[in-house]
Amino acid sequence: MSVEAVVSDLTDRLVRGLPPGAVVVDPDVTAGYRHDMAGFCEAGEPAVLVFPETVEQVQHVLRTATELRVPVVPQGARTGLSGGANAVDGCILLSLVKLDRILEIDPVNRIAVVQPGVVNAELSRAVAGHGLAYPPDPSSWESCTIGGNIGTGAGGLCCVKYGVTSEYVLGLDVVLPDGRLLTTGRRTAKGVAGYDLTRLLVGSEGTLGVVVRAVLALRPAPAPQLALAAEFPSADAACAAVCEVMARGFTPSLMELMDSTTVRAVNAMARMGLPDSTRALLLVAFDSVDPAAELAAVAELCRAAGATEAVPAESPAESELLLQARRLALPALDRLGTTMIDDVAVPRSRMAEMLRGVAGIAERQALTIGVVCHAGDGNTHPVVVFDPADPAETDRARRSFDEIMALGLALGGTITGEHGVGLLKRDWLARELGPVGLEVQRGVKAVFDPLGIMNPGKTL
Structure with a gap:
């Protein structure tokens, strides 16, 4: 059978169980869905793009894929940074953006039940009306979806106090590759029945099944936070302050660090007025009962560590102005290339x-690399700037990326704190897991997806 005939048969079968307009084969349309926001990741040519609107329709798509042995690539808003949502040749791109309902908000049990296409910020605004909060807040929270957050195990700026996505997913409904519906977890505050399949599925990047419903834990809405900005003459001094703050038992709601390259870029973009002598900027915030007192104490710790300035905000509005520097970090670096x-x-x-x-890698490779950090939990985001039209510079950028990951592992770290593995870091995952860990994970994959059709080529 020719490729055209295979695609035609696939399309015909999908159309039978999906609403009008839900099956798209126009290459001009599918081209826009081939990849996420990661660089250096290849994307294949999909056979078809589908937009199911119900759980039953997702089941129909996966049953069809299993019958025809067609790969499936689940997608959310495609804001990911690891190539996890990139198409493979001949695949079904399964977009979940139309499963976008908040099904339930339960203030007594402090849970929300949502579909995967719900946008993170929309959920946060909805639960705020009940005096509650959903803490995970990726930088792309105004556009990223809960399903995508679950797929990558996303984090955010508040992780230092409130933790990451996996700590808030209590239960899941997941469509398996053969179309069966698996329910994991619970609605109760605690529960230890059986293996923790919920935690296994969070961060699995669509390689085991398709999340179609999630039970999420909520927290009481915190008080407005107050922030402090501390300027340091070196990154070492700023990191020493971070360690001292944590060692003294403080629990900030946010602790972010920008290196000198990032500070200069932000200054150039927004005229923040930071002096050229600032080699690192540390932002610390508290949403506690007495944030002003905690900020005053942290300011003293920063000065003792070598800060040239440590300025606490006096109001939430002033805090927002201070935190604007961190929010501008990536846009400012983007302006450089x-x-x-x-x-x-x-x-x-x-x-x-x-x-x-x-900094040493940047010097050796003759590249600009700025670093922004979720300093409270050690999650660093080195941002490599390069000219893709220059093959030599592009090659140096690739080498620097690999050197950064090798450095992280050598320091006892991990290749990804919150973005996921996807295509971008697949080879590095094997190095981090080791042969036994890799064998066990491949065994788990085979149990869920014996035909290997779920997001093939990603992670493992």
């Missing part, structure tokens, strides 16, 4: 070594 964002987490105590090492 094409960027590739790494995602290496190391122990907090070794973050200074990580920043020194990245």
Whole structure:
């Protein structure tokens, strides 16, 4: 049978169980869905793009895929940074953006039940009306979806106090590759019945099944946070302050660090007025009962570590102005050229070594590399800037990316703190897991997906 006949048969079968307009084969349309926001990742040519609107329709898609042995690539908003949503040749691109309902908000049990296409910020706004919060807040929270957050195990700026996505997913409904519906987890505050399949599925990047419903834990809405900005003459001094803050038992709601390259880029873009002597900027915030007192104490710790300035905000509005510098970090670096964002987490105590090492890599490779960090949990985002029209510079960018990951592993860290593995870091995952870990994970994959049709080529 010819390729055209195979695609025609696939399309005909899909159309039978999907609403009008839900099956798209126009290459001009499918081209826009071939990849996520990661650089250096190949994307194949999909056979078809589908937009199911119900769980039953997702089941129909996967049953069809299993019958015809066609690969399936689940997608959310495609804001990912690892190539996890990139098409493979001949695949079904399964977009879940139309499963976008908040099914339930339960203030008594502090849970929300949502479909995967719900946008993170929309959920946050909905639960805020009940005096509650959904803490995971990726930088792309205004556009990324809960399904995508679950797929990658996403984090965000508040992780230092509130943790990452996996800590808020209590239960899941997942369509398996053969179309069966698997329900995992619970609605209760605690429960330990059986293997924790929910945690297994969070971060699996669509390689085991398709999440169609999630039970999420909520928290009481925090008080407005107050922030502090501290300027340091070196990254080492800033990292020493981070370690001291954590060692003294403080629990900030946010602790972010920008290196000198990032500070200069932000200054150039927004005229923040930071002096040229600022080699690192540390932002710390608290949403506690007495944030002003905690900020005053942290300011003293920063000065003792070598900060030249440590300025606490006096109001939430002033805090927002201070935090604007962090929010502008990636847009400011983007203005310098094409960027590739790494995602290496190391122990907090070794973050200074990580920043020194990245600076050395930038010097050796003759590249601009800015670093922004979720300093409270050691998650660093080195941002490699390069000219894709220059083959030599592009090659150096690739080498620097690999050197950064090798450095992170050497410091006892991990190749990804919150972005996922996808295509971008597949080879590095094997190095981090080791042969036994890789064998066990491939065994798990085979149980869920014996035909290997779910997001093939990603992670493992």
